[in-house]
Every structure is written in C-alpha cells, then in structure tokens.
Amino acid sequence: MTLELRVNDTPRQLDADESTSLLVVMREHLGLTGCKPGCGEGECGACTILLDGKAVRSCITEARQAVGKDVLTIEGLEIDGQLHPLQQAFLDNGAFQCGYCTPGMIMSALALLNSCSDPGEQQIIDAMQGNICRCGTYLRIVRAIRQGGAAMRSGASHTEKVESPL
Amino acid sequence: MTSNIRKDERPRSGQPDGRPERPPTDYSASGPSHVIGDWLLFESDGSVVVMVGKAEVGQGIRTSLALAVAEELRMPAEHVQVLMADTRLTPYDMGTFGSRTTPYTAPILHKAAAAARQLFVERAAALWAVDPPELAVEGGSINHPPTGRSIPYANLITDAEAGRLNELWSDDEAITPSESWTTAGKPALRAEGRDFVTGKHRYTTDMTRPGMLIGAVLRPPSIGATLASLNGSAAEALPGVTVVRTEKFAGVVAPDRATARRALALLRPTWNLGSAGTHVSSANVFDFLKSHPAAPQAHNRWAGADVFETGSLTEGMAAASGGHTLEASYRVAYIAHSPLETRAAIAEWDNGELTVWTGTQRPFGVRSELAAAFGKPEEQVRVIVPDTGSAYGGKHTGDAAIEAAWLALAASRPVKLTWSREEEFTAAYFRPAGLIEVRSAIDAGGRITAWDYHNYNSGAAGIRTPYAVPHQYIEFHTTETPLRQGSYRALAATANNFARESHMDELACLVGSDPLDFRLLNLPDVADPVQSRLRAVLLAATERFAWASRPTGTQGPTGHGYGLACGTEKGSYIATCAEVDVDPSSGQVWVTHVVQAFECGAIVDPEGLENQVEGAIVMGLGGALIERIDFDKGHVLTDRFSRYPVPRFRDVPTIETVLLDRKDLPSAGAGETPIIGVAPAVANAIFDATGVRLRALPLARNPERQQP
Numbered sequence: 001m002t003l004e005l006r007v008n009d010t011p012r013q014l015d016a017d018e019s020t021s022l023l024v025v026m027r028e029h030l031g032l033t034g035c036k037p038g039c040g041e042g043e044c045g046a047c048t049i050l051l052d053g054k055a056v057r058s059c060i061t062e063a064r065q066a067v068g069k070d071v072l073t074i075e076g077l078e079i080d081g082q083l084h085p086l087q088q089a090f091l092d093n094g095a096f097q098c099g100y101c102t103p104g105m106i107m108s109a110l111a112l113l114n115s116c117s118d119p120g121e122q123q124i125i126d127a128m129q130g131n132i133c134r135c136g137t138y139l140r141i142v143r144a145i146r147q148g149g150a151a152m153r154s155g156a157s158h159t160e161k162v163e164s165p166l
Numbered sequence: 167m168t169s170n171i172r173k174d175e176r177p178r179s180g181q182p183d184g185r186p187e188r189p190p191t192d193y194s195a196s197g198p199s200h201v202i203g204d205w206l207l208f209e210s211d212g213s214v215v216v217m218v219g220k221a222e223v224g225q226g227i228r229t230s231l232a233l234a235v236a237e238e239l240r241m242p243a244e245h246v247q248v249l250m251a252d253t254r255l256t257p258y259d260m261g262t263f264g265s266r267t268t269p270y271t272a273p274i275l276h277k278a279a280a281a282a283r284q285l286f287v288e289r290a291a292a293l294w295a296v297d298p299p300e301l302a303v304e305g306g307s308i309n310h311p312p313t314g315r316s317i318p319y320a321n322l323i324t325d326a327e328a329g330r331l332n333e334l335w336s337d338d339e340a341i342t343p344s345e346s347w348t349t350a351g352k353p354a355l356r357a358e359g360r361d362f363v364t365g366k367h368r369y370t371t372d373m374t375r376p377g378m379l380i381g382a383v384l385r386p387p388s389i390g391a392t393l394a395s396l397n398g399s400a401a402e403a404l405p406g407v408t409v410v411r412t413e414k415f416a417g418v419v420a421p422d423r424a425t426a427r428r429a430l431a432l433l434r435p436t437w438n439l440g441s442a443g444t445h446v447s448s449a450n451v452f453d454f455l456k457s458h459p460a461a462p463q464a465h466n467r468w469a470g471a472d473v474f475e476t477g478s479l480t481e482g483m484a485a486a487s488g489g490h491t492l493e494a495s496y497r498v499a500y501i502a503h504s505p506l507e508t509r510a511a512i513a514e515w516d517n518g519e520l521t522v523w524t525g526t527q528r529p530f531g532v533r534s535e536l537a538a539a540f541g542k543p544e545e546q547v548r549v550i551v552p553d554t555g556s557a558y559g560g561k562h563t564g565d566a567a568i569e570a571a572w573l574a575l576a577a578s579r580p581v582k583l584t585w586s587r588e589e590e591f592t593a594a595y596f597r598p599a600g601l602i603e604v605r606s607a608i609d610a611g612g613r614i615t616a617w618d619y620h621n622y623n624s625g626a627a628g629i630r631t632p633y634a635v636p637h638q639y640i641e642f643h644t645t646e647t648p649l650r651q652g653s654y655r656a657l658a659a660t661a662n663n664f665a666r667e668s669h670m671d672e673l674a675c676l677v678g679s680d681p682l683d684f685r686l687l688n689l690p691d692v693a694d695p696v697q698s699r700l701r702a703v704l705l706a707a708t709e710r711f712a713w714a715s716r717p718t719g720t721q722g723p724t725g726h727g728y729g730l731a732c733g734t735e736k737g738s739y740i741a742t743c744a745e746v747d748v749d750p751s752s753g754q755v756w757v758t759h760v761v762q763a764f765e766c767g768a769i770v771d772p773e774g775l776e777n778q779v780e781g782a783i784v785m786g787l788g789g790a791l792i793e794r795i796d797f798d799k800g801h802v803l804t805d806r807f808s809r810y811p812v813p814r815f816r817d818v819p820t821i822e823t824v825l826l827d828r829k830d831l832p833s834a835g836a837g838e839t840p841i842i843g844v845a846p847a848v849a850n851a852i853f854d855a856t857g858v859r860l861r862a863l864p865l866a867r868n869p870e871r872q873q874p
Contacts, residue, residue: 020424024422024423024424027372028422028423032365033365033368033371033372034364034365034366035365036369036371036372036506036507036555037371037508037584038506038507038508038587039587039806039807040586040587041587041806041807041808043806043807043808044506044807046506073365074363074364074365075364075365075366077364078364083360083363083364087363087364088363090359090362090363091355091359091360091363094355094356094359094773094774094777096224096356096359096362096363097224097225097226097556097777097778097781098223098224098505098506098507098553098554098555098556099224099358099359099361099362099367099553099555100224100369100505100506100507100555100556101506102362102363102365103362103363103365106363124815125815125816126815126816128815129814129815129816130814131814131815132506132807132812132814133506134504134505134506134556134558134785134812135224135556135781135785136780136781136782136783136784136785136813136818137777137780137781137784138784138813138814138815138818139780139818139821140777140780141815142815
C-alpha cells in the first residue's frame with residue numbers, strides 16, 4: 001500500500017505496509033541510514049528518530065504511527081551545510097568513538113531539549129538512559145548536550161558557535 | 167601527474183573506491199615494505215593520502231596516523247587523508263589488535279614521511295642549485311628563504327612517479343623527536359567526526375551495492391548442534407527467495423530483510439543436537455575448566471608463554487616465617503563484546519573474483535579465510551573495511567564475510583548479511599571465563615617472598631607480576647571451553663590484574679598496611695624501568711585522588727569505600743583509584759568516582775587518548791560489575807540487551823584521567839591497558855566499604871557473598 005509521510009520537512013510517498021517498522025521505512029525505503037539498527041527491541045536507542053518532536057525507537061514503532069506527524073531524522077538537522085548547534089556540540093566535545101550511537105544520541109538529546117530547554121545534569125542522564133554507547137563516551141555526551149542546549153537557548157543559528165558552559 | 171584516488175572519494179571517513187595503478191606488493195612474509203610510495207601518495211593538489219592496512223573501529227587511529235605523517239611532512243593534518251584496511255590498496259597488515267598501531271605502524275609512517283621530506287629537500291636543492299641546508303620545509307612546501315623561492319611537494323614529483331616515490335625509507339631514518347613535535351601531540355578533532363554527527367558515515371550495515379539482496383543465516387537451536395536435514399520448499403515459495411545450504415550452514419537470500427526473516431522462519435530443519443557441553447552452565451563452569459585440561463595450541467594460548475619460574479617456591483614460602491601466607495582463588499565470567507554495530511558483510515562476485523566489505527579487525531586475515539573457504543588465490547579476493555561500529559577484539563574473524571560470500575555465490579547477486587543482536591550474543595565468540603588460583607607469602611616486613619599463580623583458561627596476557635618477588639611460579643593452563651571464546655580488549659590482562667591486585671590488597675590487609683604503601687614497598691627498585699613507571703602512575707593517581715587524606719574506616723565498614731589497583735600491559739602503565747557506595751541490605755554497588763593515571767610514553771593524540779581512557783573505564787565497569795554471559799543446557803540465556811546489561815548513563819561515575827606524557831619514551835598503544843585497573847580497584851573499594859571480599863567478576867552479581 002502507499003504510505004504518505006512527512007520526513008525532514010519533505011512529503012514522501014512510499015510503497016510499504018503500515019506495520020513496517022519506521023527503522024525499515026527510513027533505511028530501506030527512504031535511504032536515511034543515519035538511524036541505526038542496534039538491538040531490534042528498543043533497548044539501545046541507536047535507531048531514535050523524532051515524531052512531532054518526541055523521541056521514538058524506530059525499530060519498534062510501526063509506520064502507521066508516523067502518519068500525519070512530522071518525522072525528523074539526523075539527516076534533517078543540517079541545513080545548507082551548517083550543523084545544528086547540537087551536532088556542533090557533539091563535534092566540539094569529541095562525544096563519540098566509533099560513532100555508531102551518535103545519531104541516536106543526538107536525536108534523543110534533541111527530544112529532551114524540545115521538552116525542557118535547560119535540563120540539569122541529572123535530567124540529562126535520566127533522559128538519555130535508554131541510549132547505549134558501548135565505547136563509553138557518556139561523560140562527553142552529557143557535556144555536549146549541555147553545550148548544545150546552551151547554544152539553542154541563546155538562539156544560536158546553525159552558523160554560530162557557543163562556548164561550553166562548563 | 168595522475169591521481170590514483172578520485173577527489174570525491176577521499177577517505178575522510180568512508181573508503182575510496184579508486185584503483186591505484188600499482189597495487190602494493192604483499193610483504194606479509196618479509197616485513198613491512200620499505201618503498202615510500204607503498205605508504206604515501208602525493209596528490210597534485212598538495213594533499214597526501216596515507217595507505218595503511220589497519221582498521222578504524224572507533225579507537226581514533228585515522229586521526230593519530232594523520233598527525234604522525236603531517237608532523238614529518240611539516241603540513242597541516244587536514245591535508246592528510248588516511249586510506250585504511252583495503253587488501254587491494256593498502257600494504258599488508260597482520261591486524262588491528264594488541265595495541266600495535268601506535269608502537270609499530272606509526273613509526274613506519276614517521277620514517278616513510280621523513281624519508282619523503284628529505285627527498286623533496288634534495289630535489290629542490292638540485293632544481294635551484296643550492297645547498298640543502300639553505301632550505302626550509304613548511305606547509306607542505308620546500309622554501310629557499312634567501313631568495314624567497316618556494317615549491318610544493320607535488321611539483322617535485324615526476325609524471326612518471328604518479329604520486330608515488332619509488333625510493334626506500336630506512337629503518338634508521340631520522341624522525342622528528344617527540345620533544346620537537348608541533349602537530350602530533352596536540353589536541354585534534356577526529357577526522358570522521360562531521361560524518362558521525364550528520365549520520366552520513368556509512369558503516370557496512372548502511373551500504374548498498376547495485377542489485378544487492380539481503381541474506382539471513384539459520385542458527386542452530388543449541389550450542390554444537392549440526393544440521394541433519396533441511397526442507398526449504400515453503401521458504402522457496404516466497405517470491406525472490408533462494409534457499410542456500412553449504413557444508414557449514416544453511417541460509418536464505420531475499421529481496422529485503424523482512425522477507426529474509428520470513429523465509430528463515432519457514433525453513434524446516436532437523437538437527438543433530440549432540441550432548442557435548444550441555445551439562446556445563448555458567449554456574450558450574452569453573453569446576454569444568456579446572457577439570458578439563460587441554461593441550462596448549464597456538465590459537466588458544468592467546469599471548470605469551472605458559473610458564474614463568476624464578477627461584478624456588480619452597481624457599482619463598484619458608485622465607486615467610488614470622489609473616490603470613492595466603493591462598494585465594496578468583497573467577498571471571500564469559501562476557502560479550504556486543505559492539506553496537508553487529509557483524510555485517512556485503513559480498514559481491516565478479517567473474518570468479520570476490521569483493522567483501524565487512525567490519526573486521528583483520529582484513530588480510532579475513533581475505534585468507536575467504537580464499538581458503540572458496541579455494542581461490544588471495545589475489546582474487548579483496549576485503550574492504552569501512553570504518554566500523556566498534557569491535558573491542560570481537561571482530562577478528564570472517565564469519566559474516568564467509569556467510570555472505572556463500573549466499574552471494576548461490577544467489578549470483580551481491581548479498582548483504584547483518585547479524586541480529588541475538589546472533590551477536592550467541593553465534594560470536596566471548597571473552598574467556600577463567601579461574602585463577604593464587605598462593606603467596608610475605609615476610610614480617612611486608613615483602614612478598616613467594617608467588618604461586620595458576621590461571622585456567624582466561625589467558626596469559628598480563629599474567630606476570632610486576633612486583634619484586636624472588637620466588638615465583640606462574641602458569642597458564644589451557645583448558646577445554648564450553649563456549650566459543652576469543653580475543654577481547656586487553657585479553658586476559660583484565661582477569662590477571664583483577665586476581666593479582668585483589669590479592670595484593672588482601673596481603674596488605676593481612677599486615678595492616680596501606681594499599682599504596684604496600685605496593686610501593688614491593689616495587690622498591692626505582693632504577694628498574696617497569697617498577698619506576700608503575701610507581702609513577704601510582705603516585706600520580708593517588709595524588710589526584712587525595713588517597714592519603716581519604717577517610718579510613720576506623721569504625722569498621724561504613725558502606726563507603728576506596729580502592730586502588732595498578733598494572734602494566736603492552737608497554738603502558740595504569741593506576742586506578744575508585745570510590746564506591748554499597749547498600750548493605752541489597753548489596754547494590756555504586757561506583758561514584760574514578761581517578762585513573764595512565765602513561766604510554768610520548769602522547770601522540772591527547773584528545774583521542776583521554777577519550778580512550780575514559781571509554782575503557784566505562785567499559786571496564788561493565789565487566790567489573792554487571793556483565794556476564796549466562797548459559798545452561800547448551801543455550802546462551804543472555805542473548806539481548808534486555809537480558810545482558812551494559813553500562814549506561816546512570817552507571818558512569820565522575821572520572822578524572824591523569825595522562826603522564828613521557829616525551830623521552832617511545833609511544834605505546836593505549837586502547838586496551840586503561841581497562842585493566844577498573845575491576846580490581848572497584849573490588850578493593852567494595853572490601854573497604856563492607857569488609858566483604860568479592861573474588862568473582864561481575865562483582866555486583868556475585869552468586870554468593872564470600873566472607874573475608
């Protein structure tokens with residue numbers, strides 16, 4: 001059947017069953033491989049994308065749940081070659097090693113900052129608990145989220161850099 | 167001048183697909199190639215491509231090797247790209263393991279680049295008819311300050327050379343001493359970082375090939391089961407599905423993953439279950455290991471010799487009269503690497519030649535495995551490793567590559583195979599479980615006089631004691647193993663340091679000595695390089711931790727404790743201090759603070775090094791506290807993340823790293839050793855907090871509470 005979705009501000013039509021997971025839709029139908037398969041049970045967070053600004057585990061979320069909503073993936077953050085402040089913050093803090101968890105981390109963090117613009121450290125840790133970084137760069141990720149959040153609060157555009165608050 | 171690698175395919179984070187006009191010679195038998203052009207390609211735009219057979223699995227060597235070459239060529243690191251782990255384009259490499267990139271590969275690149283720079287100086291001097299000492303090298307150009315003339319490297323290469331210098335570098339090439347580094351040794355951003363944060367980096371899992379199909383493999387229902395028969399007709403009735411049966415396995419190929427999974431479920435196999443190993447479980451495995459010796463074999467000795475003997479144990483035990491003797495045994499569980507990117511491969515056949523993209527730490531080893539599996543000469547097999555979603559020692563073998571190649575051969579199409587998380591937890595190999603028995607003696611002054619140490623199965627890496635002990639007998643015993651096992655970050659150094667450093671604490675407790683003082687007392691020789699470097703990290707870590715002023719439990723255990731451990735492995739040195747809280751009723755453990763001092767000679771990439779040390783501490787906490795493969799009756803029970811906990815955000819303590827930069831010493835690798843101090847430091851802190859000595863990893867899941 002034909003599914004109509006709005007992905008990264010672009011209307012997309014694709015031929016897939018509504019029960020197909022959003023992970024498969026994004027990766028196999030739309031070629032958006034930034035969301036990663038990691039566990040298939042919603043335990044690792046590598047596949048995180050946003051529906052109307054809220055984080056979902058795309059591996060256990062059916063496509064029907066995205067109909068009529070704004071889907072945002074990591075590919076939708078960069079604008080005209082300019083990084084989103086949260087992407088810039090991950091880069092500045094070296095908040096990765098192998099990078100496989102990074103898109104899911106950034107999307108989970110963005111969902112947190114959408115709902116709470118100035119989260120404390122414990123709030124960040126609690127909100128990110130569902131995302132695994134096997135390389136163990138958690139401390140850097142927390143720093144990056146604090147820096148990215150500060151940049152977003154100050155209204156930084158994609159081009160500006162904001163110093164880490166830490 | 168021609169360029170071998172297209173500009174739009176520069177190896178920033180993925181791998182380029184250009185074909186060089188001259189593949190490097192396979193120097194596997196005779197040591198590294200000494201031809202500069204096998205390692206360095208000078209592009210006409212002034213950039214340089216480094217070609218190296220190592221794989222990037224998150225440890226940051228794409229960055230650190232670029233820094234090394236940029237340093238010698240006196241050019242910005244941004245103009246140096248690194249082409250990695252392609253058996254057709256890069257020189258032979260044994261594998262990305264053993265912390266060898268920095269001590270062995272980086273020096274080759276330093277020498278090749280230094281030789282190239284010297285050649286360019288000579289060529290410019292000849293061109294301008296000036297004396298070489300009048301020339302300066304800067305920014306990838308040779309300059310003649312007296313006349314203001316300047317010429318980039320690229321203009322000093324002939325068209326015939328096509329970017330590759332045929333001259334040789336020598337083993338005693340003069341390289342830039344680390345004290346004089348201006349590029350290496352400075353903070354640098356990871357080369358792949360931008361592609362990571364935008365989601366553009368393509369792991370094997372993300373790649374596609376024209377006409378590619380998706381494969382899936384039928385896994386046995388229990389460990390050791392073999393396929394007796396297979397009815398594939400229902401599966402093959404699905405559109406586009408091919409059922410494949412080889413001598414080793416059965417699988418399916420389908421247009422997409424969902425169909426492949428459906429086809430797999432429709433296969434009707436019968437199995438020969440066998441009985442081997444079904445009576446062994448994670449509960450009784452340690453008895454099994456001790457009672458099932460096996461002949462030592464090259465592939466399961468892991469590292470080093472089996473026996474180390476000095477002096478006489480009898481004498482050493484007798485020398486303790488007036489002191490103490492102690493016997494204790496320690497256990498470590500099987501654990502899984504569980505890299506976030508599961509094993510994956512894409513295989514493509516073209517006129518009998520095979521190309522495989524796969525995340526492996528041994529591209530040339532996997533090429534050999536593929537060549538052997540298909541009876542092909544190695545020249546007809548090409549393995550390309552896209553930068554991989556981590557490995558930790560878990561991706562040495564070509565399992566997924568071989569499976570994908572069989573499936574692609576049967577389907578006559580390119581096939582991608584991506585293991586599921588459950589396959590990752592059941593079909594891959596584990597870090598070995600081990601039993602370690604220690605018998606020791608100390609004299610009245612607190613000096614260790616005898617050290618009798620037996621490790622069953624976990625391995626020989628890090629088995630020797632760095633302490634000054636006159637009478638030692640140390641043996642690694644090879645045993646049978648009920649589970650498939652293999653390399654893991656730092657190999658057995660984690661197990662051996664856990665046993666040794668726990669035992670050291672027990673001895674310190676016996677004589678009422680402070681754990682730091684006790685270690686320093688048994689590392690008395692400041693002229694000995696091992697002992698002095700270990701003393702240095704011990705002192706650095708304890709100073710930052712304020713070890714001397716920690717509250718000590720004069721009132722008995724308080725539930726709050728401090729622990730210390732140190733060790734050396736693969737030429738680097740570590741000391742770890744840990745602070746823990748323990749809930750006395752539930753036994754739950756929180757590690758709240760870790761200070762780790764690390765010394766690996768001259769630091770090449772301080773930013774990457776700090777990241778590695780922090781990451782190793784976090785990963786080490788997993789094995790120390792919570793990770794364990796549970797198995798019973800031939801089944802792995804912990805076969806997914808919801809059943810196999812790994813460290814998450816809430817598990818991470820505050821971490822301080824103290825990096826000692828020894829510019830006067832050669833750089834050692836750093837990806838592994840920082841993991842080895844965590845478990846014993848935490849175990850020792852738990853004892854300090856509770857008075858209970860836990861001698862089995864994982865500490866927070868001990869089946870029984872052993873009394874001190």
